[in-house]
Amino acid sequence: MLQIIGLGDSLMHFNSYDTYPQTGWFQVLDRFVKDPQEVRFLDFALNGRSTKSFIDEGQFEKSLSKAKKGDIVLISFGHNDEKIQDPSRYTAPYEGYLNNLKKFYEAFSKIGCTVCFLTSIARLKYGEDGKLVQTHGEYIQAMKDAARECGAYLIDLNKLSTEYFNRADFDANKKFIMTLEKGQYENYPNGNDDTTHLTMLGALKICELILPELKKIPELDKILL
Known part of the structure; x- marks a missing residue:
């Protein structure tokens, strides 16, 4: 059976009912599979992790121990590697x-x-021009460089999400992220002010955006809708 393994942070992490509507995109990727019986999803992504803390806490070794020949590994980090004030997570873009x-x-x-x-x-x-402000600095290019040097597949999800969100304003797009009104959801009675994490709708939209790119991987083209 084909295994699809996810390594990443809260944008991929599996969320339970007590944090709904927050949802990781890897959590809903199985909805885009032709036959769920033919694929096993292993989600090792964790909230708040950088590449450094993912390794230091043993999560990388744990994910590696479950991998086998022929598996697909999807890796997305960066949000927490940027946290220069936190030495347990920070990595310089072109170094760590x-x-x-x-x-x-x-x-x-x-x-x-x-x-x-x-x-x-x-x-x-x-920004004041009504377009998204790029907040990830050199981490986007650093991942592109890593993919090129390794010969790995690369999906520029930053570009895809930027282009999609730039089609509309904040009010039209906020349904995709965890900016919630008071009383809108039982888990967040006081609302929530979060421009990073995904709702269920946001997670599904991200999967829709990356689906054509994922299908460029021959093994995934066979099993994805």
Whole structure:
């Protein structure tokens, strides 16, 4: 059976009912599979993790231990690698971040897995010109460089999400992210002010955006809708 393994942060993480509507996009990717009986999804993504803390906490080794030849590994980090004030998570884009991504690739490819990097989803923050402000700095290019140096697949999810969100304003797009009104959801009685994390609608939209790119991987083209 084909395994699709997810490594990442809260944008991919499996959320339970007590944090609904927050949803990781990897959590709903199984909805885009032709036959769920033919695929196993293993989600190792965790809230708040960077490439560094993912390794330091043993989550990387845990994910690696479950991988087998022929698996697909989807990797998306960056939001927490940027946190320069937190030494337990911060990595410089062209040093620790790039090197950790290459470490992931080398370890999984040695087993015989196919690795695909996905750049960070754009935050829903608009500038005075009405367009999204790019908040990820050099981390987007660093991941592109890592993919090129390794020969890994790359999906520029930052570009895809930016282009999609730029088609409309904040009010039209806020249904996709965890900006919630008071009383809108039982889990958030006081509302929520969050321009990063995805709702269920947002997670589904991200999957729709990346689906054509994922299907460029031959093994996924066979099983995705």
